[in-house]
Amino acid sequence: MDSFSALIRTASHEQHVEAETSTFMSDLLGGGLGVDAYARYTEQLWFVYEALESAARRLAPDPVAGPFIQPELFRLASLERDLAHLRGPDWRSTLTALPATQTYAARVAECARTWPSGYVAHHYTRYLGDLSGGQIIRGKAEKTWGFERKGDGVRFYVFENISNPAAFKRGYRELLDAVPADDLEKQRIVTECKRAFALNTDVFRALGEEFPLSA
Numbered sequence: 628m629d630s631f632s633a634l635i636r637t638a639s640h641e642q643h644v645e646a647e648t649s650t651f652m653s654d655l656l657g658g659g660l661g662v663d664a665y666a667r668y669t670e671q672l673w674f675v676y677e678a679l680e681s682a683a684r685r686l687a688p689d690p691v692a693g694p695f696i697q698p699e700l701f702r703l704a705s706l707e708r709d710l711a712h713l714r715g716p717d718w719r720s721t722l723t724a725l726p727a728t729q730t731y732a733a734r735v736a737e738c739a740r741t742w743p744s745g746y747v748a749h750h751y752t753r754y755l756g757d758l759s760g761g762q763i764i765r766g767k768a769e770k771t772w773g774f775e776r777k778g779d780g781v782r783f784y785v786f787e788n789i790s791n792p793a794a795f796k797r798g799y800r801e802l803l804d805a806v807p808a809d810d811l812e813k814q815r816i817v818t819e820c821k822r823a824f825a826l827n828t829d830v831f832r833a834l835g836e837e838f839p840l841s842a
């Protein structure tokens with residue numbers, strides 16, 4: 628049988644293409660949307676990472692989720708700097724989650740509370756994606772809206788404490804392959820990963836409705 632890291636990657640491939648080619652992502656990366664759309668998207672990410680990272684300390688000793696809790700991945704502080712740049716020092720006072728984002732963040736929080744393997748599925752879907760496609764998004768964002776290279780506005784995409792992302796991803800896949808779960812539980816993790824992708828796609832759909840290209 629394929630390794631678990633290969634399995635989860637293959638199983639989510641189709642949905643990855645769907646997320647990547649969603650109307651909102653295409654419009655955003657195609658340069659057709661204003662910085663307000665990018666800021667609104669960044670705000671949504673804040674809620675997701677708040678759910679992921681506020682659980683980190685408690686999950687650190689967990690035998691399943693614990694090995695994945697690596698501070699060099701943490702994004703919340705970077706998101707907050709980006710938001711201060713995008714929205715101003717008062718960014719918290721206008722921060723709101725779209726209903727789709729509330730649903731997504733609530734599911735992450737629920738997994739964190741009750742099902743560490745499910746948390747791993749969400750962890751994988753976000754952080755491994757940020758380390759990969761995130762770099763493409765950063766480049767486009769810098770060019771489209773004139774952010775300083777790797778500076779305020781795109782710090783979310785800059786993993787300052789990961790000098791070799793390819794090596795880090797290899798290590799991450801080894802962690803996935805070593806997850807202490809039987810085949811049935813691994814299948815459940817894959818299902819949760821697909822759910823995580825669907826939750827992301829729902830957020831993109833909502834953002835696409837808020838920011839139609841023609842507007």
Ligand code: HEM
Binds near residue numbers: 635764
């Ligand atoms: C325009 C948007 C996106 C682009 C351009 C993009 C691009 C990429 C690229 C180039 C890779 C590397 C594949 C490899 O290592 O061979 C990747 C991996 C990945 N992406 Fe994306 N992606 C995008 C959106 C997303 C979204 C929205 C998610 C989920 C929230 C996501 C989750 C992932 C994951 C989990 C991986 C790791 C796959 C693995 O190796 O196991 N991506 N992406």
